[in-house]
Amino acid sequence: xxxxxxxxxxxxxxxxxxxxSFLTTLGVxxxxxxxxVMLAVSAGAEAAIADQINALxxxxxxxxxxxxxxxxxxxxxxxxxxxIAEQVVGITGISAEQNPAPQNIRAGGVTLESIALVGTTxxxxxxxxxxxxxxxxxxxxxxxxxxxxxxxxxxxxxxxFGEESALGQTITVGTTKLTVIGVMxxxxxxxxxxxxxxxxxxxxxxxxxxxxSSMLRTASVRTIxxxxxxxxxxxxxxxxxxxxxxxxxxxxxxxxxxxxxTQQDIIATQEATTAxxxxxxxxxxxxxxxxxGIGIMNIMLVSVTERTREIGLRMALGARPANVLTQFLIEAxxxxxxxxxxxxxxxxxxxxxxxxxxxxxxxxVPLSIPLAFGAAAAVxxxxxxxxxxxxxKLDPIEALRRE
Amino acid sequence: MSDYLIEITGMKxxxxxxxxxxxxxxxxDVQVARGEFVAIMGPSGSGKSTLMxxxxxxxxxxxxxxxxxxxxxxxxxxxxxxxxxxxxxGFIFQSFNLLPRLSALANVMxxxxxxxxxxxxxxxEARAIAALTSVGxxxxxxxxxxxxxxxxxxxxxxxxxxxxHPPLILADEPTGNLDSKSSVEIMxxxxxxxxxxxxxxxxxxxxxxxxxxxxxxxxxxGRILSDGRDGxxxxxxxxxxxx
Ligand SMILES: Nc1ncnc2c1ncn2[C@@H]1O[C@H](COP(=O)(O)OP(=O)(O)OP(=O)(O)O)[C@@H](O)[C@H]1O
Ligand SMILES: [Mg+2]
Numbered sequence: 001x002x003x004x005x006x007x008x009x010x011x012x013x014x015x016x017x018x019x020x021s022f023l024t025t026l027g028v029x030x031x032x033x034x035x036x037v038m039l040a041v042s043a044g045a046e047a048a049i050a051d052q053i054n055a056l057x058x059x060x061x062x063x064x065x066x067x068x069x070x071x072x073x074x075x076x077x078x079x080x081x082x083x084i085a086e087q088v089v090g091i092t093g094i095s096a097e098q099n100p101a102p103q104n105i106r107a108g109g110v111t112l113e114s115i116a117l118v119g120t121t122x123x124x125x126x127x128x129x130x131x132x133x134x135x136x137x138x139x140x141x142x143x144x145x146x147x148x149x150x151x152x153x154x155x156x157x158x159x160x161f162g163e164e165s166a167l168g169q170t171i172t173v174g175t176t177k178l179t180v181i182g183v184m185x186x187x188x189x190x191x192x193x194x195x196x197x198x199x200x201x202x203x204x205x206x207x208x209x210x211x212x213s214s215m216l217r218t219a220s221v222r223t224i225x226x227x228x229x230x231x232x233x234x235x236x237x238x239x240x241x242x243x244x245x246x247x248x249x250x251x252x253x254x255x256x257x258x259x260x261x262t263q264q265d266i267i268a269t270q271e272a273t274t275a276x277x278x279x280x281x282x283x284x285x286x287x288x289x290x291x292x293g294i295g296i297m298n299i300m301l302v303s304v305t306e307r308t309r310e311i312g313l314r315m316a317l318g319a320r321p322a323n324v325l326t327q328f329l330i331e332a333x334x335x336x337x338x339x340x341x342x343x344x345x346x347x348x349x350x351x352x353x354x355x356x357x358x359x360x361x362x363x364x365v366p367l368s369i370p371l372a373f374g375a376a377a378a379v380x381x382x383x384x385x386x387x388x389x390x391x392x393k394l395d396p397i398e399a400l401r402r403e
Numbered sequence: 404m405s406d407y408l409i410e411i412t413g414m415k416x417x418x419x420x421x422x423x424x425x426x427x428x429x430x431x432d433v434q435v436a437r438g439e440f441v442a443i444m445g446p447s448g449s450g451k452s453t454l455m456x457x458x459x460x461x462x463x464x465x466x467x468x469x470x471x472x473x474x475x476x477x478x479x480x481x482x483x484x485x486x487x488x489x490x491x492x493g494f495i496f497q498s499f500n501l502l503p504r505l506s507a508l509a510n511v512m513x514x515x516x517x518x519x520x521x522x523x524x525x526x527x528e529a530r531a532i533a534a535l536t537s538v539g540x541x542x543x544x545x546x547x548x549x550x551x552x553x554x555x556x557x558x559x560x561x562x563x564x565x566x567x568h569p570p571l572i573l574a575d576e577p578t579g580n581l582d583s584k585s586s587v588e589i590m591x592x593x594x595x596x597x598x599x600x601x602x603x604x605x606x607x608x609x610x611x612x613x614x615x616x617x618x619x620x621x622x623x624x625g626r627i628l629s630d631g632r633d634g635x636x637x638x639x640x641x642x643x644x645x646x
Contacts, residue, residue: 318489
């Protein structure tokens with residue numbers, strides 16, 4: 001008996017009860033869809049982490065004000081950054097950053113509305129692994145002098161000047177005229193930040209011109225990035241920085257008003273949220289496949305009972321026990337594979353849906369599709385085997401006598 | 404090759420054990436020559452169906468030997484028996500046993516699913532159409548069983564029994580569920596089959612159906628009471644039939 005004929009016979013058997021066959025596959029559908037979404041969430045989380053590293057640069061230590069502590073957002077000062085640069089051993093550079101309110105910028109006839117400004121220190125390109133493509137970045141000296149200079153993100157440069165060189169041009173940012181001295185390399189949108197759509201200014205200039213005056217008095221910064229000489233230095237740098245800032249802020253190092261984190265720390269907290277979701281999906285997938293498998297087994301047992309006479313007849317006509325076994329096994333496998341197919345469609349759709357909700361990123365893993373199909377087929381074979389052996393074991397005379 | 408298609412010696416079939424043992428067959432010896440048309444008669448519970456099941460390789464005897472077409476089948480494995488049923492036997496049941504969801508054509512094609520050599524779809528269809536034509540159903544190929552009369556359904560079943568060209572046709576009360584007009588049609592078909600050289604063994608309760616056969620074997624209590632070709636049989640006597 002050829003496989004094609006076995007499939008046709010099995011298919012005819014299933015089409016006897018279309019609705020029942022479909023309902024039977026629901027468990028497999030949910031299970032397979034969960035597997036695909038789960039792997040897409042994992043892959044999305046990994047991609048987000050890779051992006052994070054790409055966005056911030058390697059071997060980075062991030063100092064920020066403690067979140068949730070009243071007034072703490074103003075306690076991290078530019079002077080803290082200078083103190084760290086001077087006193088902490090093992091760093092190659094620091095980049096203090098501040099983000100004022102967006103401004104309108106104008107050059108010639110072109111006006112761009114509500115553009116993000118970033119005030120940085122001179123080490124920004126090297127600390128953040130983000131190079132200047134054209135021209136140069138400002139120097140520490142220019143920063144200190146509050147020189148009216150600006151470096152443009154690649155997108156802004158294109159929007160303002162098109163093909164023309166931006167270098168040496170004057171642009172108006174808010175109400176202040178600044179000279180363009182450089183254009184950053186294109187970087188795109190990473191971790192929700194559009195690097196190409198921002199402009200980069202000396203932090204001292206930003207603090208003076210673009211921050212509310214209460215901020216100016218304290219010269220606070222949003223984040224200080226430290227670049228370690230090597231991975232090994234990181235623990236020591238964290239300890240030194242924590243001690244130094246605790247002393248400067250006059251707080252207990254065990255209860256600081258700031259945080260000193262590595263990328264690994266940030267990644268770990270992000271991972272914790274996706275991991276919880278992923279684990280939940282793994283459970284859903286496992287339980288659904290199990291329940292789906294039991295559903296298939298149950299329906300196949302019912303089907304064997306209902307079709308006892310048919311089995312007896314087939315045996316009388318010359319079907320060997322193995323023929324009957326294969327027929328019912330294939331029916332179970334077709335059920336589970338049909339569930340697998342629908343599950344893949346639902347899973348891929350669901351992955352896009354979860355991704356578009358914005359809370360987490362999803363990336364469909366191509367390998368998850370054959371994997372999910374494999375899981376579905378395995379469920380069909382495993383749970384279909386017992387009913388199929390029950391069918392094959394039937395005695396033709398008794399089977400034929402059954403009403 | 405032996406002249407006998409069926410050679411049964413010392414056959415016993417026992418159900419249950421010890422005190423409760425039922426001897427459905429209690430020492431049966433019978434030979435059927437190629438091309439014979441045999442009717443088996445006997446009261447209810449006498450062992451006719453038991454004998455037919457063993458002759459049909461659906462069951463194995465407890466004791467005794469059964470040689471079918473020159474081969475001893477009494478000790479064959481399930482798979483070997485399946486092959487014998489497929490190649491050497493055609494069954495006609497009292498209740499037709501057609502698959503309700505399949506057309507007449509598909510029902511008749513069923514035995515060719517299980518042949519040792521693979522039969523192509525085209526050939527299987529051609530053979531099934533030929534078999535249905537031989538029973539006069541060439542206009543009913545795509546009807547389902549519930550769209551056919553009882554007599555037509557039984558003709559489909561006969562076509563199914565013939566499609567693999569077996570040397571032996573077994574019919575257990577083939578007209579048991581049919582009116583007299585349909586019964587006559589069915590018997591005509593069996594009669595023509597017999598004339599074409601097919602061996603037929605048929606169980607029946609009805610004397611006028613048995614009259615179509617050349618030989619009547621009368622069974623009672625698991626034994627052969629009489630076996631004759633003269634058209635007379637104790638089983639034609641209603642007292643015997645009543646048990
Ligand atoms: N599977 C079984 N288990 C136990 N006893 C059985 C079984 N099959 C048949 N018998 C017994 O064997 C005897 C012969 O039964 P069988 O079916 O061969 O009779 P029959 O001649 O075909 O009767 P009928 O004319 O009613 O069809 C009966 O006494 C029956 O009860
Ligand atoms: Mg009977």
